[in-house]
Amino acid sequence: MELPVLTVKGLIILAIFGITLLIATYSTYAERKVAAFLQDRLGPNRAGPWGLLQPIADAGKMFFKEDFIPSQASKWLFILGPCLAMLTALMSSAVIPFGDSVRFIWDKVNYEVAIQGIEINIGVLYIFGVVSLGVYGVMVGGWASNNKFSLLGAIRAASQNISYEIALGLSLITILMMTGSLSLRAIIDEQATFFEWNIFTQPLGFVIFLTCSFAECNRTPFDLPECETELVGGYHTEYSSMKLGFYLFSEYINMFVSSAFISCLYFGGFHYPFINEVNQALENSLGAVAGHNVATLIGVVVMFSKIFFFIFFFMWVRWTLPRFRYDQLMNLGWKTFIPLSILNVVLTGAGLLYNFKYATWLIAIVMIVMAVVSTARAPKPNIVPQRT
Amino acid sequence: MISEELDIAPKNVPGNDLPARNDNGPVQYVNELTTLNLGPTHPATHGIFQNILQMDGEKIVSSEQTIGYIHRAFEKIAERRPFYQITTLTDRMNYCSSPINNMGWHMTVEKLLGIDVPKRAQYIRVILMELARISDHLICNGILGVDAGAFTGFLYIYQERENIYDIYEEVCGARLTTNMGRIGGMERDLSPTAIRKIKELLVRFPKVLTEFENLFNRNRIFMDRVVNVGGISAERALSYGFTGPNLRAAGVDYDVRVMNPYSSYQDFEFDIPVGQSGDTYDRFMVRNGEMWQSLRIIEQALNNLPEGPYYADAPQYYLPPKQEVYKNMEALIYHFKIVMGEIDAPVGEVYHAVEGGNGELGFYLISDGGRTPYRLHFRRPCFIYYQAYPEMCKGLTLSDAIVIMSSMNVIAGELDA
Amino acid sequence: MTANDELRLSIDYQAMTEFISFFKTLTPTGYLFLILTIITLFSAIGVVTARNPIYSVLALIATFFCLSGHYILLNAQFLAAVNIIVYAGAIMVLFLFTIMFLNLRQDDEESKTNLTKMASVVVGGMLMVMLITIFRAKSAQVPTYSATAFNPKTGLVENLGNLLYNDYILPFELASVLFLVAMVGAVMLGKREAGDRHF
Amino acid sequence: MATDIKIVEGPASYEGPGFQATSFDKLIGLARANSLWPLPFATSCCGIEFMSTMASHYDLARFGSERPSFSPRQADMLLVAGTIAKKMGPIVKQVYLQMAEPRWVIAIGACASSGGIFDTYSVLQGIDRIIPVDVYVPGCPPRPEQILDGVMQVQELAKNESLRRRNTEEYTKLLNSYSIE
Amino acid sequence: MSATVSHNLKAMQLTNRSVQVSNKEMTMAEKMYLPAIIGGLAITIRHFFRKKPTIQYPEVKKYLGPIYRGHHILKRDEQGRERCTACGLCAVACPAEAISMVAAERQKGEEKLYREEKYAAVYEINMLRCIFCGLCEEACPKQAVYLRHDQMVPIFTERQDVIYGKDKLVEKMDDRYIRVANSEVKATPTEPSLTRAAT
Amino acid sequence: MLTNEEVAQTLIQQFGETVSDFDDPYDLLTFSTSRDHIVEVVQYLRDHPVYQVGFLTDVTAVHYPDSVGKEFCVVYHMHSLTNNFRIRIKVYLQADDVHIPTIIPLFAGANWMERETFDLFGISFDGHPDLRRILNMEEMDYHPMRKQYPLEDETREDKIDALFGR
Structure with a gap:
């Protein structure tokens, strides 16, 4: 690689890293604001205008809070836990394509650099691998605390993550089958036209994937590892100061990465309807280089708005639904999602054989019909004795 | 922690x-x-x-x-305080529904003293007690949601509790520990503002409650968490001395308001919601149903609120108006006697029960004619049914234990007295 | 200074220059390889020597990581990813899970007897000798890197898939049947009788 | 929002063209003040009023302290709300000890502050007998407004406190008077 | 001995008013989670855009109702004389025993200060003991002690400050307390509308 | 509906001398029995086919330090849900011999009520599986609800007892 490419690449990587951190930081703020607004409250509004400095205040406080290591804890692992959580969380955004590419001319040579940390042809697997490592932070931290609640949280996290990884992977395989590539960029390019977005070809896969990513991020309704009302703080019960901050932070980074991943896999990444026309028009009016860059910028904005929507969706769900119980969670994962996603794989395969992309709608339609019929046939529930 | x-x-x-x-x-x-x-x-x-x-x-x-982490020796204090001061103690027993405790205590003393409370005061009491029941069940069901992981529904209905507080404030001047009503009636009439606020509540609350029910009642995640969790058979429940919503959830329609009507409850038309097997879902649904019934009762009571005095004609027990104290020597004497606690209480023993937020709230009062009760025992429903908790959560998971605990609505103040 | 000494010095010097020049010949990849190897060896030794099983498992995970690094160096990206996903991400998590649950944290295992120690030394030593002999004997046959014959797509998914599903379809399917059998067996073993204690 | 709310002012600083210098202590104090995570130690009636404070109408979140940390390690202020019986006393102390510095204590309501109406053999006559209390909130129970006042008072304390308060001699002396090492 | 109740529980229908309210059978649609989840999301998102009931407390203060039991005040009469005659009824009526007072005889020349012949030389309320039940206000025959509806007791940082003496309790002449229960009641600064019978 | 007289008559017929002091203050049938017969009486009432007094409302005690030989009175409130009929049973005990058999085998809910009575009054319920203090601390060495013990905490600082006859 030549120097200019390396420089631009470096800049892009720095930008992605910075943006990841920034978004994670402000996700904490957004979480509090969204929660407040969903709950008819106002949320933080004293620290800075509209409370915008709230995350900074939190960080400032946490940095200077007493760093506490329980005397019975195993010290190194206790420190290693949050480090691992943060590390794995930060690693995963490396392969996500946030936009098309930047073109520039240097020394009269045309260059084109993709807006992506690293382009590897197994991007999906990379993310998968890193995500599967994410549980170590929680496990090690929870175990090292030497607290029963932490241990329970760690154990729950471990089993939950392993279980849901399977369904996650299986629902992803359908997309890989349709694309024939493990590269995220290829998957995105496959979805260039609006009705080929995978959400339209893989509705069931999307629902399973979404649910599983909730579970992988330990978000309600799957927040069993840290559920406050049962396990006090779960795996991070004994953590204080910035170590706790790392754990909380890594959760938000994971959420960001999951949202980005979902947007890439099912919502066409940086694509939007009529993208080709727009690109063409821009290149015609502004020239190949500038026009392309502007088009890329629009794509990046689109990508981020998709990501923000999913981050919002994560929060929206969190503040709406109750959480599962441990055994129900396992049943859902093993007895519902895995068979369903296998069925999904089979149907997709059959669809591919006959060149019919929308085969999985079959399951969805059957389910909807069944639901409607059963609701219609069910006796009217005699629940609420209405006031006269 | x-x-x-x-x-x-x-x-x-x-x-x-x-x-x-x-x-x-x-x-x-x-x-x-x-x-x-x-x-x-x-x-x-x-x-x-x-x-x-x-x-x-x-x-x-x-x-x-x-238990006993907030044992406060209510019964011992009650032996040192004149009758009217014990109201402040009852406030702090089941603090989620203080007015019921207050009224229950007043009715006990009225029974001892043989005071007949006018109809208007009785209706006002009914309205306030039913408001208190609503606010009690709101907390319980909301918290059940919180413990199941859904915080938001709780905050939606908590706003209505805040509105009920507003009504309390209009009636007695406090939010939680109301010290509401007096022996012989109410301390003041319902103000027009209070009536307006109650009417507003009657319009608004059904919407909020419907919304809350839509959030939880038929949501499978929630139902899975609570259906067949912590069930108790009617037989065991009776043996354990369950009363109130928890007993009704097990299918026994025992309600003090119907069985031994007090304060004109016989005038009102309402149903007793019952459940099937006494599990957490039944308790939740019974409480929801009771809120609807309470609304019915309030509506009836408010529409048929009789005219007349709001306190009994018993000058030796009920404080005279302040103007009278100035002008009237007799009133002044009564005022002093009542405040000093020197009312002529008859010797006797009374048991009076009201349907509290959690069940039969009983007051066993023994008077020796002195200024204070000789002995006052509170039958606290929480205390009695909480002992069934190990049986109910045996063999279940930690998460179940927590939802069972919140669905039982164990209130520490009432538990430990 | 005797001649002997001088000789020894010169040998030392020679060895050192050789050593340094060896480093000079290394490409960045070579350095990466060296570093990875050293970490691999150390963490592998850590697996065996750590007294706390948790540390042992963590060291094993580090070893797997380094191995995946090696795979990447060999252009076998798919294998690297799968190694991490399957071994580090799932199997080791289960190991850790079990250890945590059994709480083997205290050093309460009875110390090994001298006999076992000796036996392990003997067995380990024999294994090492065997491996060394094999490498020495077959060293001629190890294919060496040749720029012309190198296909940059060798380790990639597509080729792997082609190999597995064309050339090695039978062993592949047999292996999957084996796994299925193992899984059924595990389920049978793990299935609890009625009235047995729960997890 | 239609109403003007008071946004926290920046710390006193020396401003010049292009730079703003302020004491680091002040800055961290400000951060702490706006991120006070409460540990609600709610035992009785006052706990219900604390719920009101957290709920929509009063919304403690506006001050950045809506995240209740039920783990004492993570909490910044201990809100003792409700009667503390003598049976409970050692546990309150234990929780206080488990909290990480800096920590503040608010005694909410008459019972926690002084025993209130319960002058009985079983009730601790004020939690300041076992742990140092920073703010007392009167009322039985206090209104949410008063609890908010208490929280704001702790914010003031946090703002004006030196970063190294826990290393000072006075603080050690205070803790020693409660026989806390 | 068995602990069961012997009588038949099927006969435990005690009244004819019971209504079965819980239905635990789920329809297929309910079993699929999604309808209820979507319904729940719809409810919460509706609240997202709703007007918030939050009171911005330090800036906006809620009106607490005309009879709210807040800060204590010792009233003066229209000529500015203290109304309290130190009869001690309030102290007796106080369930928390928070009030203490020392009575004194009014001296010649103090008629401008005290309305009655006896007055409270010391009148102290322990604000941390007080439970704001309003019984003192009710007990006072001279309408001297009131609980203000427009002001609450401030918070304390020192335990020494909590006992309020007359300096803090007695009404300031430039800040007379008026309680208006409702618009029909005539209230003057000196005769706040009465505790009872006013509404 | 059951009447107090009817039930009283039945009880006298069944138990003769061992039940006494029939009274109905505020329409609540009250009678006394001895501790040797309390279990019998309660069981009879519970299993009675018509009365079905199958609900134990409350168990508590009263301390009468001045009535010699009858210092303690254990009070049972029972309730027949089917007939909506309440009964109060009293058992008087001597100060130097405060033992009474437990009724946990009849009503599971009696467990804590008896523990509470033990805690506050020091009445021993023989046969109780777990007769420990329930509300107070284990270390407490007296039974606080007895009349001779003070209510107040002796360590308080901010109250003056001399005032107003306190």
Whole structure:
């Protein structure tokens, strides 16, 4: 690689890293604001205008809070836990394509650099691998605390993550089958036209994937590892100061990465309807280089708005639904999602054989019909004795 | 917190000779069972009580309860206070529904003294008691949602509790510990503002409650959490002395308001919601149903609110108006006597029960004719039915134990007295 | 200074220059390889020597990581990813899970007797000798890197898939049947009788 | 929002063209003040009023302290709300000891502050007998407004406190008077 | 001995008013989670855009109602004389025993200060003991002690400050307390509308 | 509906001398029995086919330090849900011999009520499986609800007892 490419690449990587951190930081703020607004409250509004400095205040406080290591804890692992959580969380955004590419001319040579940390042809697997490592932070931290609640949280996290990884992977395989590539960029390019977005070809896969990513991020309704009302703080019960901050932070980074991943896999990444026309028009009016860059910028904005929507969706769900119980969670994962996603794989395969992309709608339609019929046939529930 | 570190809570009297920081609570396995200390400062023990759970993985094998963490000696204080001051104690017993306790106490004393309360006061009492029941059930069901992981529904209905507080404020001048009503009637009439606010509530609350029910009632995640969790048969429930919504959830339609109507409850038309098997879902649904019924009662009482005085014609027991105290020597004497507690209480013993937020709230009062009760015993429904908790959560998981606890609506103030 | 000494010095010097020049010949990849190897060896030794099983498992995970690094260096990206996903991400999590649950944290295992120690030394030593002999004997046959014959797509998914499903379809399917059998067996073993204690 | 709310002012600083210098202590104090995570130690009636404070109408979140940390390690202020019986006393102390510095204590309501109406053999006559209390909130129970006042008072304390308060001699002396090492 | 109640529980229908309210059978649609989840999301998102009931407390203060039981005040009469005659009824009526007072005889020349012949030389309320039940206000025959509806007791940082003496309790002449229960009641600064019978 | 007289008559017929002091203050049938017969009486009432007094409302005690030989009175409130009929049973005990058999085998809910009575009054319920203090601390060495013990905490600082006859 030549120097200019390396420089631009470096800049892009720095930008992605910075943006990841920034978004994670402000996700904490957004979480509090969204929660407040969903709950008819106002949320933080004293620290800075509209409370915008709230995350900074939190960080400032946490940095200077007493760093506490329980005397019975195993010290190194206790420190290693949050480090691992943060590390794995930060690693995963490396392969996500946030936009098309930047073109520039240097020394009269045309260059084109993709807006992506690293382009590897197994991007999906990379993310998968890193995500599967994410549980170590929680496990090690929870175990090292030497607290029963932490241990329970760690154990729950471990089993939950392993279980849901399977369904996650299986629902992803359908997309890989349709694309024939493990590269995220290829998957995105496959979805260039609006009705080929995978959400339209893989509705069931999307629902399973979404649910599983909730579970992988330990978000309600799957927040069993840290559920406050049962396990006090779960795996991070004994953590204080910035170590706790790392754990909380890594959760938000994971959420960001999951949202980005979902947007890439099912919502066409940086694509939007009529993208080709727009690109063409821009290149015609502004020239190949500038026009392309502007088009890329629009794509990046689109990508981020998709990501923000999913981050919002994560929060929206969190503040709406109750959480599962441990055994129900396992049943859902093993007895519902895995068979369903296998069925999904089979149907997709059959669809591919006959060149019919929308085969999985079959399951969805059957389910909807069944639901409607059963609701219609069910006796009217005699629940609420209405006031006269 | 880190409650496990309190496995063996320091037992000595608080003072300066406490053991120093005690961080060693290594995970101990006895026969592969884990001892998990739930409480006394666990976030899900509303108020303070401790459950030492023997866990096999996530399953509860057995549990042992410790209570008394906020024992405040109500019964002993009651022996030192004149009758009218005991109202302030009853406030703090089931603090989620203080007016019911207040009124129950007033009715007990009225029974002892033989005062007939005018119809208007009775209706006002009914309205306030039903408001209190609503606010009590709101807390219980909302918290059940919180403990199941859904915080938001709780905050939606909590706003209505805030509105009920507004009504209390208009009636008695306080929010939670109301000290509402007096022996012989009410301390003041319902003000027009109060009536307006109640009417507003009657319009607004059904919408909010419907919304809350839509959030929870038929949501499978919630139903899975609560259906067939912590069930208790009607037989066991009766043997354990269950009353109130928890007993009705088990299918027994015992309601003091219907069986022994007090304060004109016989005038109102309402149903008794019952459940099937006494599980958490039944308790939840029965409480929801009772809120609807309470609304019905309030509506009826408000529409048929009779005219007339709001206090009994019993000058020796009921404080005269302040103007009278100035002008009238007799009134002044009564005023002093009442405030000093020197009312001529007859010798006797009374048991009076009202349907509290949690069940039959009984007052067993023995008077020896003095200025204070000779003995006053509160039959606190919480205290009696909470002992069934180990039986109810045996064999279930930690998560179940927590929703069962919140669905039982154990209120520490009432539990420990 | 005797001649002997001088000789020894010169040898030392020679060895050192050789050593340094060896480093000079290394490409960045070579350095990466060296570093990875050293970490691999150390963490592998850590697996065996750590007294706390948790540390042992963590060291094993580090070893897997380094191995995946090696795979990447060999252009076998798919294998690297799968190694991490399957071994580090799932199997080791289960190991850790079990250890945590059994709480083997205290050094309460009875110390090994001298006999076992000796036996392990003997067995380990024999294994090492065997491996060394094999490498020495077959060293001629190890294919060496040749720029012309190198296909940059060798380790990639497509080729792997082609190999597995064309050339090695039978062993592949047999292996999957084996796994299925193992899984059924595990389920049978793990299935609890009625009235047995729960997880 | 239609109403003008008071946004926290920046710390006193020396401003010049292009730079703003302020004491680091002040800055961290400000951060702490706006991120006070409460540990609600709610035992009885006052706990219900604390719920009101957290709920929509009063919304403690506006001050950045809506995240209740039920683990004492993570909490910044201990809100003792409700009667503390003598049986409970050692546990309150234990929780206080488990909290990480800096920590503040608010005694909410008459019972926690002084025993209130319960002058009985079983009730601790004020938690300041076992742990140092920073703010007392009167009322039985206090209104949410008063609890908010208490929280704001702790914010003031946090703002004006030196970063190294826990290393000072006075603080050690205070803790020693409660026989806390 | 068995602990069961012997009588038949099917006969435990005690009244004819019971209504079965819980239905635990789920329809297929309910079993699929999604309808209820979507319904729940719809409810919460509707609240997202709703007007918030939050009171911005330090800036906006809620009107607490005309009879709210807040800060204590010792009223003066229209000529500015203290109304309290130190009869002690309030102290007797106080369930928390928070009020203490020392009575004194009014001296010649103090008629401008005290309305009655006896007055409270010391009148102290322990604000941390007080439970704001309003019984003192009700007990006072001279309408001297009131609980203000427009002001609450401030918070304390020192335990020494909590006992309020007359300096803090007695009404300031430039800040007379008026309680208006509702618009029909005539109230003057000196005769706040009465505790009872006013509404 | 059951009447007090009817039930009283039945009880006298069944138990003769061992039940006494029939009264109905505020329409609540009250009678006394001795501790040797309390279990019998309660069980009879519970299992009676018509009365079905199958609900134990409350168990508590009263301390009468001045009535010699009858210092303690254990009071049972029972309730027949089917007939909506309440009964109060009293058992008087001597100060130097405060033992009474437990009724936990009849009503599971009696457990804590008896523990509470033990805690506050020091009445021993023989046969109780777990007769420990329930509300107070284990270390407490007296039973606080007895009349001779003070209510107040002796360590308080901010109250003056001399005032107003306190």
